[in-house]
Amino acid sequence: MKYFVFYIALLFLCFGCSEPSPVPEAEVFEIKNIGELSTTEYTVGKIIKLDDKAEEWYKYGDRKLLINCKAKIKAGVDLSKIKNGDIKISGTTIEITLPPVEITSFSMDPSLIRTEMESVTGLRDRFTQQEKNSFLRQGEEAIKKDMAETGIFKDATDNASAFVTDFYEQLGFENIIIHQTPPSDEK
Amino acid sequence: MKNEYIRLAKNLLVLAAFIIIGVVIYRFFASSESEELTIDTTPIHIESIKTIAEISTVSYRDEVVIDTVEFYKKSSNFYDPEEWVRLFKRNVKRRLTLIVKGEIKYGLDLSKKNYTIRSNADTVWINLPQPKMLDIIISPSRTEIFQEQGDWSDATRRQLEDQAKFKMIENAKTLSLQSKAEENTVRLFKKLIHTKQQLIIQFDENI
Numbered sequence: 001m002k003y004f005v006f007y008i009a010l011l012f013l014c015f016g017c018s019e020p021s022p023v024p025e026a027e028v029f030e031i032k033n034i035g036e037l038s039t040t041e042y043t044v045g046k047i048i049k050l051d052d053k054a055e056e057w058y059k060y061g062d063r064k065l066l067i068n069c070k071a072k073i074k075a076g077v078d079l080s081k082i083k084n085g086d087i088k089i090s091g092t093t094i095e096i097t098l099p100p101v102e103i104t105s106f107s108m109d110p111s112l113i114r115t116e117m118e119s120v121t122g123l124r125d126r127f128t129q130q131e132k133n134s135f136l137r138q139g140e141e142a143i144k145k146d147m148a149e150t151g152i153f154k155d156a157t158d159n160a161s162a163f164v165t166d167f168y169e170q171l172g173f174e175n176i177i178i179h180q181t182p183p184s185d186e187k
Numbered sequence: 188m189k190n191e192y193i194r195l196a197k198n199l200l201v202l203a204a205f206i207i208i209g210v211v212i213y214r215f216f217a218s219s220e221s222e223e224l225t226i227d228t229t230p231i232h233i234e235s236i237k238t239i240a241e242i243s244t245v246s247y248r249d250e251v252v253i254d255t256v257e258f259y260k261k262s263s264n265f266y267d268p269e270e271w272v273r274l275f276k277r278n279v280k281r282r283l284t285l286i287v288k289g290e291i292k293y294g295l296d297l298s299k300k301n302y303t304i305r306s307n308a309d310t311v312w313i314n315l316p317q318p319k320m321l322d323i324i325i326s327p328s329r330t331e332i333f334q335e336q337g338d339w340s341d342a343t344r345r346q347l348e349d350q351a352k353f354k355m356i357e358n359a360k361t362l363s364l365q366s367k368a369e370e371n372t373v374r375l376f377k378k379l380i381h382t383k384q385q386l387i388i389q390f391d392e393n394i
Contacts, residue, residue, distance in 0.1 A: 029358065030248040031367070034292070035375045038321075041237040049227040070234065074241070074322070079375060089381055104243070105292065108326040110348035115341050123210070129283065129332050129344050131224070136327035138226045146231045155236065163240050163297075170304040171311070171380065 035080035038104045039159035042073045042152050047116075048139040054124065061122015069136065070112035071143050074105040075156035093175040094168050100181040101156040103147065108140055153183045241321050243294035244371035245364050250288045251351040252333075255343070257281040281337030283344065287351035288329040291359045292322040293368040301394045310385045313376060316394040318368035320359070325352055 045068065052063040081099040088095040113136065120126050161178045168176045257280045295302075295318055303314045330348065373388050380386060 029250070031362065031364070032246045032248070033371050033374075034243055034246045035371070035378075036243045036292075036294075038239055038241040038243065041235075041239050042233060043235040044231045045234050046231045047229050049229050050224060051227065052224055071326075074239070076241075079242070079379065082378065087379070087381055105322045105324055106326060107322065107324045109323075110325065110345045110352075113345070126338060128335055129339050129341075130335050132341070132344075133327050133330060133332050134223070135226050140326055140328050142226070142228070143231055150231075150233060155238075159238050159240075166300070167304075167379075171382075172306060 033080075035078065036076060036104045037079050037160060037163065038074040038076035038156075039163060040075050040152055040155040042075075042147075042150065043070060044073065044143060044147075044150070045070045046139055046143055048135050050135055052124075054122065059122075059124065061120065061124040063121075063124050063127065064117065064119045065115070065127055065132075065135070066117040067132070067135065067139070068114045068116050069108060069139055071106060071108045071140070072112075073103060073107075073143075073147060073152065075101055075152045076104045077101055077156070077160050078104070092173055093177070094173045095177040095179070096164060096168075097179040097181065098160060098164065100183045101153050101160065102183065103144075103152075106140075106144065108136070108143075157183075238298070240297040240300075241294060242297065242372065242375070243292040243321055244318065244375060245293040245368045247291045247293070247359050247362065247364055248288070249291070249355045249358055250286065251354045251358075252284065252286050253347045253351045253354070254284040254334075255282070255347060257337070279336060281339065282334055283332070283336070283339045283347065284334040285344070285347050285351065286331040286333050287325060287348060287355075288331075289352065289355045290322070290324040291320060291355060291364075292324070293318050293359075293364045294321050295319075295368075295372060296321060306384065308384075310387060311380065311382060313386070313388045314391050314394065315372065315388060317390045317392045318365050318372060320356070323352060323356065 048065075048067040048069060050063075050065040052065075054061055077099050079099075082096075086097040115132075118127060157180050161180065164178055165176045258278050259280050295315055297316070301316050305312045305314075325348065369390055372390075376388055377386060
């Protein structure tokens with residue numbers, strides 16, 4: 001019995017002295033050539049609301065959470081998608097077919113995310129950072145879905161036409177005809 | 188009478204022990220918040236709309252790991268129960284590890300119409316501002332909480348995410364992406380301008 005206790009204590013000591021698990025390394029990066037023209041920037045806000053009531057008999061207490069977050073979204077056209085046949089020139093007239101407008105950038109910066117209210121009662125656990133990240137991901141998805149209903153695509157289309165017109169006017173073209181491909185639901 | 192008090196005390200002690208065991212079992216098994224919760228539906232509100240003209244020509248994607256660990260203070264009291272917990276946890280009191288994926292875009296900001304085009308019979312000159320960092324894209328869907336041990340505040344998490352962002356920007360700066368953005372801009376403009384004239388594109392830092 002005495003030896004048993006000794007070995008158990010030794011085992012704990014060995015584990016106690018070992019180093020904590022290593023941190024995963026990430027050195028992966030990718031550089032890509034792109035050609036996006038962003039013409040509109042929207043800043044949208046959303047309140048992420050969660051009411052986790054104790055529905056099971058063995059749970060006692062509630063958990064409530066309100067997070068205020070903001071997202072910066074840019075929309076425009078991908079100029080690298082313009083093919084050779086999309087630009088036709090005849091004298092001082094240019095006819096150009098622009099690719100469909102799309103979301104070119106979506107960012108939810110951590111500095112624009114703020115927990116407004118957090119309440120945990122009874123024997124419930126506190127919200128972990130893992131849970132909060134999951135709620136923020138859901139909020140991000142919801143913003144992306146709702147973006148189509150705002151005027152971002154129309155604004156981006158109008159502004160892209162205005163920019164391209166101005167650019168070709170400066171190049172000396174007198175008649176600029178722009179065809180806009182309707183936005184797809186890809187992104 | 189004295190015996191009755193002792194019996195009552197014993198009963199209360201047993202009752203208290205049962206309650207403590209019950210709470211411990213509840214904390215360990217029943218109260219784990221493992222189920223996937225869904226947020227309530229709330230509307231989005233537009234805070235600002237801006238007309239811009241940014242041409243991004245280089246995209247740089249990076250992944251950064253940020254870790255923070257708090258160790259137990261050294262103690263030699265082996266009879267302290269907390270000391271045994273320390274051994275179980277390999278001396279780690281709290282730990283938070285994030286894997287942050289992000290994207291940085293370089294390109295031209297022409298929002299102020301800050302470019303000029305001149306031409307004569309043979310040549311077209313285009314003066315553009317120098318490419319710069321236009322976007323640093325980070326979002327919760329690109330962030331993973333790899334390890335969370337102990338309680339962590341939102342402020343600490345935000346601090347770690349800011350560190351990750353800073354590291355990403357520093358990594359990007361070492362890759363001379365500005366000159367790559369210049370090369371890609373020239374390529375893009377040549378594609379957009381179909382002309383037999385000679386095309387000269389210049390980048391001016393004073394624009």
